[in-house]
Structures are given as structure tokens and as C-alpha cells.
Amino acid sequence: MELLIAIAIGLLTGCGVLLILRGRTFAVMLGLTMLSYAVNLFIFVSGGLTAGAGAVLGASEQYADPLPQALVLTAIVIGFAMTAFLVVLAIRARAELGHDEVDLQKPNTQGGA
């Protein structure tokens, strides 16, 4: 279980970093989303992995740490809002600049300066 979660977080982070390093805003946005998924998973398991344990008092014999669950909810909400803002900004940049390159210079395609 631990190994599986660790591999999942590692894979998501790796894909996220790879995509963030791409030159187009869409790829960068996807990369950031993946990175935030990895981070959210990481926060979620920071209280330790327990199977079949409730987070609410009186629900079960064993209890899972409820705090990481609260933290991850906050992180998800904030990450979602930030991604939404980035999407709007990227669309605006696409409209203003006429291309979706992260660098200001347009690559030398036909007629590009």
C-alpha cells in the first residue's frame, strides 16, 4: 500500500515537472495540475496510512488522523482556484500575444518574428 502510494506520488510529480518545463502554456497548466494532485496525495498520507479507521469520533475502534484530511481539503480548494485563475490568464495571454508560447519570443515558424 505504502509502496503503491509512493510510486503514484512520484509518477505524478515526475509528469508534472516534465510538463511544467514544456514551452506551451497549456502543457505548463497540465503540469501544475498534476503537481498539485501529487502534493494533495502527499498531504493526505502525511498522517500515516490506516485502512478501515474512521476520522469521526464514535465511528470505529481505530481512528485515522483527521487533520491531514482537513488540510488537504483546504489545499484542494486553493489549488483549484489558482488553476482557474491561471487558465483565465493563459487565455488572456493567448489573445493578447497571438500565441501560447511561455517565452515572449515566438519561435521562428513561417512569418514569425
Place this chain on the structure above:
Amino acid sequence: MQHLPILPVLLPALFAVLLLLQPQQASVTFRRVGSVLAMLLNLLVATALLWQQTNVPASHYLLGNWPEPFGILLVADQLSSLFVWLTTLLTLAVAVYSCAGDDEKGAYFHPLLHFLLMGLNGAFLTGDLFNLFVFFEVLLIASYGLLVHGGGKKRIHSALHYVVLNLVGSALFLLALALLYAMLGSLHMADMAVRIATLTPAESLGVKAAAGLLLIVFGLKAALLPLHFWLPAAYSQASAPVAAVFAVMTKVGVYSLLRVFGLLFGASAGALTGYGDALLWWGGLLTMLLAAAMVLAAVDLKKLAAALVLLSAGTLLAALGSGNAQVKAAALYYAVHSSWIGAIWYLLSELIARQRGSVGDRLVPGPRLPQATLLGWLFVFSALVVIGMPPFSGFVAKLWLIQGLSTTSHGMLLIGTLLLSSLAVLVAFSRAGSVLFWRAQPPIASAAPTIVPSERTQVFAIVLLLLAGLQLVVFGQWWTQFCADAIAQLTAVSGGY
């Protein structure tokens, strides 16, 4: 009075919402007066908080009244109330300045400014590490909105870089938080300090890794050398009042380093005591050297102002890395002084640029300024303050830093760099002043209509900040005592809560 610590967070949020609710058809004057009055009220609260902290122990404001290591709390001590005060005064000056017309170049300038103040104050006041992250996001999303204020290709583009960079920073922050929680089981900063003291060497490795991540995040905010590259690009694209208020944003990074690292890795942290100091010390020194070179190489006033912000950030980081209480106290004084003077330079460079027609703020001979006397005097005074000439706050700050450093074994390195960078600033400003004001050509008749006289509010905002800097010297004893007490309080607290 019991609820005073939360007012600097609640009031700006309330005012921001009220300013949003206001129908946009309402007259511009109404909106401006409302915003400035709200800022004045914020300043009043911040002053009361500062005054309250002079002779009482730190007050812990428990949100939801959970007992202490649980729940979120706000900590109003001397350090946080000092930063709240300096930020509130700065945003007041910026709100006044923007009333000359900058606020109407895009929608919602005033609400965003109030939201930014809320985020900044919250980041200064919070005593919980996760809550610090939340307030970072609040101030960041307001700063994104302010950065694109006024629109334009280059501005949108630099905003895109700034947002992506800060989102990656936030992801690293969360990773560090989760790791710290897994290792320590708490995010209440004072409680974490207590738990760090009892770690086994194997456990402290995880804390070290998390602290390293935090160092990257705060270093990114504070523009520590390898992570500084975003600052000149973002700040020189922002409009003048926005760049001026951003001058305090690097101080948030410095403050977080001082608060979190000072608390977590204080004297009681065992093997982890002073973790990160060496990195801050060398990083700060290199940042200063780079900034000094940027000051000399600046081709326009805005680049010069950005280099100044970077220079002050480097000085502060190196001072934090010195690990000496007196140097840290001097650094606090320097932080207050440098935030205001950095803001002044952004505001002043726009006033000068507006009167030079197409030449703008580039440091080349241009037409004579119509208000050369007024702007010239402002330029001279601001330059004297930033260089560190005797009667002004820059002198006191640097002298105190040098005094403190001369008692430490390795302080000579920073003293030398500090003096060298001051010399660079002196040379750069002498050159800039003579080019802007003395090597001016007579105004060209056709260029006359493009010249805009400075509004009274704009000059007033700059004079307000200059006067604020002046009172740092006039009431010098009170301020130096306050800064020394703030550091003493911080180190005393790291032993327990």
C-alpha cells in the same frame, strides 16, 4: 482591546468586500475617499496594536477558542505588529498615490489593494504554519490581480511567469508542510519548536529536508540569489503604485524566514540549531553583490529601483544568516527603512518618467522637466536616504548593522559588502541625478502636450513615506529599543509557548 490582533486581518477583508459591493457607477471620488478613509482606519488599528505591544508579553488570539496546540491562532507580538504597521502605512501611501488616476486604468484596484493588505497582515500575524500558507495564497492572488492592473501585452506575459513560479512555490510549500506534519505531528509553530527539541537524529533528517524546502519557498519570495530572477522582470512591468506595494512582498519572505526559522531552529533545537544560517549568509552576500552590479548597470529608473529592492533583500538575508541578535535587531530597523524607500523610488521614477515624454525613465539626457525643482528635491532627499547619508534612516540602519557585525567573528565580510554596495548606490544615483536633471535639453515645443504635471496626491504620498522614514530617526531611541526587544521576545519564545 482583546480582539485587537484580528482586526488588521478582518478590517481590510471587510473594506475590500464593501468596495467591491459599491456599484461601479458610483462616482470615482466616492470610491477613492472610501478607500483612503478605510486605509486610515487600518493604520489607526495597526498603530494601536503596535502601541499595545510596547510593554506587554505577546498576546495569543485563539480563533474558535481551541486550547493551544490545537486550532489556529494569531500571535501579536512586537515583531508581527511592527511589520503590520509598516505594511499598513505603505499601502495607505500607495492608495493615496493611486488616487491621481492610476486606480482607474483597470477595474477593482482599491479592493485588490485591501485584499493584499489582508493577506500580508495575516501572514505577519499568524502563529500556525498552515495558516501562513493560506495567507500567502490570499496575498498572492491579490498580487496577481494587481500585477496585471492596467493590462498590456508585456504585463500579462510577465504576470504569467510570476503566477506559474508562485504556483510551483506553493506546491513546494505544501510538500514541506506535509513532511513537517508527518515528522512532528503539529503545525502550531511554537509547539513545533518544542517537539523539534526531542527528535532523534534519524527523525531530524526528515525535518531537515522539509526545512530545506521551506527555505526554497521563502527564498523565492525574498529573492535569494539563485531564486531572484523573477523580481526585476515582474516589478518593472507592474504599474508604479503596484510595484511600490510589492516592495514589501520580499519582506514577507524575510519575515517568514525570521519567524519560522528563528522559532523552529532556535537555541533549543539541539542538533538543528541555526539550520539554514550558512546558506542565508552566503546567499545574502552573493545577492548583495549581484544587486550592486545591477544598480550600476541599470539603464532606467525602474531597473534601478528593482536592484535596490534586491539589494535590501540581500542585506536582510545575510543579516539573518549572521545568527547574532544585535545584527537581527538592526536588520529589523533596516527592513522598515528599506521597504519605504524602495516604494518611494518606484513612485518617484514614474513621476519623473511622466514628465520626460518619450524618453521616459531611461537614464539618457532628455527634455527639461517642467517641475524640475520639486522633483529634484524629492530625488535628492530620497537618494540621500537610500545611500545612507548621516541625518537619515539609511545611515542609522547601516551604522547599527555595522556595529552589530563588528562584534561577530565573520562580520567583516558583510561590512565590506555593505559598504561596497552603498558606494555602488552612491555612484549610480549621482550619475542618474545628473543625467536626469542637469544634462537636460530645453523642452521641445511639440512635446509639450505629452507632459503631465504631478498631482498633489502623488507628491503627498511620497512626502508621507519620506516623513515616515524621518521619524524613524527622530524617535530613533524608541525604534531601536523596540527592534531589540522584538528580537529578544522572538528568541525567548522559541523555548516554549
